[in-house]
Amino acid sequence: MSAEPRAPRPPSQARIAARSVGRSLAASAVSASTAIAGAGRRVREWASPVTGIVSLTGWFVLLASLIAFIGAALLGWIELVFLGATLLAALLVSVPFTFGRMQYRVQVALQPTRVVAGERAFGRLAVTNAGQKPSIPSRMELPVGAGLAEFVVPGLPAGAEHEELFAVPTSRRAVIVAGPAISVRGDQLGLLRRIVRWSEPVELFVHPVTARLKPSAAGLVRDLEGEITKTITDNDISFHALRAYQPGDPLRNVHWRTSARTGTLMVRQFEETRRSQLALLQCTERAHYASDDEFELGVSVLASLGVQVIRDATRVDILTEQLTLRTATPTALLDDTSRIDAASGAHDTLRTFVRERTKRLSPPSVAILVAGSLVPLAEFRSAETVFGPDTQTLAFRVEAGAASRIAKVAGTIVITVGSLADLAGLVGRVRP
Structure with missing residues (x-):
């Protein structure tokens, strides 16, 4: 005789407690990770005015300096201390170059704004010192399409203007965006870059080369006023035939001369015409x-x-x-x-x-x-x-x-x- 199957045993209190603890720990971990992520985002936003001016090269120099100090501590090499100190000093020396506030009024204009591929187009960058004091020299960058134009703006007296002209490549059909113009303050090594945006982007449309065709060229449009179709309608301009009057037909379509001759009301039918x-x-x-x-x-x-x-x-x-x-x-x-x-x-x-x-x-x-x-x-x-x-x-x-x-x-x-x-x-x- 075969044994009867055993009924599943209910979970013990220990298992229930373990599952409850596991769910609580998982929920706590999710809450903690969310809180940490939020805190990290707030710290980044708070520190962004400082960290945002450090270029990729600057971060590389800072990382190399940190590695040099760690290597000196682990290996006892004094040379690594000098290397780390030199790199860190280069970064610190770059800080004063980012100080200062400029008050510019910048205008970017393209002339003309529409050209055919292959035609010449020029751009104009005008920088005006809108402050009350003379400005110090600065560097201006202007993205033009896939390229980048760089200009050196000299020191300007109050209200003075500096103008730069540049050529725009138009050999291929495209929409070329010039701008925004940004001023860059920083050291010559490019470790720190403080950027200020001064203008909005402007577009240059480079149209394709086209051929001049004759008006109403054959093959493009068969009938500018309307083409006749095979659809029969009661209201149109292309007469087709007469038929007997039916209740509801508009009286304006009654052909009275034929109706008088036949003794039966006859109305006009039309072939439908459509605008091309x-x-x-x-x-x-x-x-x-x-x-x-x-x-x-x-x-x-x-x-x-x-x-x-x-x-x-x-x-x-x-x-x-x-x-x-x-x-x-x-x-x-x-x-x-x-x-x-x-x-x-x-x-x-x-x-x-x-x-x-x-x-x-x-x-x-x-x-x-x-x-x-x-x-x-x-x-x-x-x-x-x-x-x-x-x-x-x-x-x-x-x-x-x-x-x-x-x-x-x-x-x-x-x-x-x-x-x-x-x-x-x-x-x-x-x-x-």
Whole structure:
């Protein structure tokens, strides 16, 4: 006969007490760590006016001095004492260089504030002594894009101004930020740096190079006033046919002459017309472009088409993976094209990109896609299926240095652009 299973024994009082003590200790440890972290944060905030002026080099010198003193105590080497004392003295000697208060009024200006890639742009840094006493010489630093400009401001009498001019590199399309201007007080070794911010950043828009297209270029807009669709409606301007009157039809659509002849009320029907609506999209996936120059060519094509469509007063939505570009004015559009960056892995395919970025838009009458030379032609055909039959699809495939040509893949017109200089002629030859 098999033994009956034993019922589990209830936990003893000792175990219950141990668990309670463990939970209490864990809660106490969490509370203690939170309190220590809060105290450490308050100490850092309290000490930040002092510790904040110590540069990375200064911290390295302080650490090396501490290691030298510890090594001297452990090894008994007097040389390490001298080394530690020398490093510590260098740090202490740097302290007086941080004293003093400056009263400056600083202005940073860029001229012009918008340029085309390759054009020259200049900046001006004006420092005025706004105090009542002469100022001592100081050093001013001004970040410009990825670089850093350094200027020495001499001693200035009260109310005097010092001006510095500098060139801004504009070889590539970008938004270049100049500023903020900061003054730096410290020693020549850079152990201590006391920084004061004097100005706000200013932006320089480096626009892409664009091609001038003809107004109402063929292929971009089929009908500025409205295009006729196959949808039948009771109110529009394109007459389609007559039908028998039904209760509720507006009397203004009654065709009285036909009604008198037939003895039956007849009303007009119309074909629906729609204002032209463009969707202009650039796929900025890095893997679709053979080089950075080819990517820049794609941005220039997008900007050239967008500027001309805006000038033609046609409604347009212009999009990339990350941006929805402003279309109020050509200048606003060009400012936004300066911010376009290459994307990585945003969408799996060109079709996915087009579907995701246009699903909240009104159905366009013309969809224009811009992509790189590494996109297979089948991808353009797949992207075409996102739109309805009333949408004409054009694809601009940029391939730097290639022979420019026009081909048709299924219902999509594919325009290969090898050079921006060819764009105007290619657009003029497109016939939807």
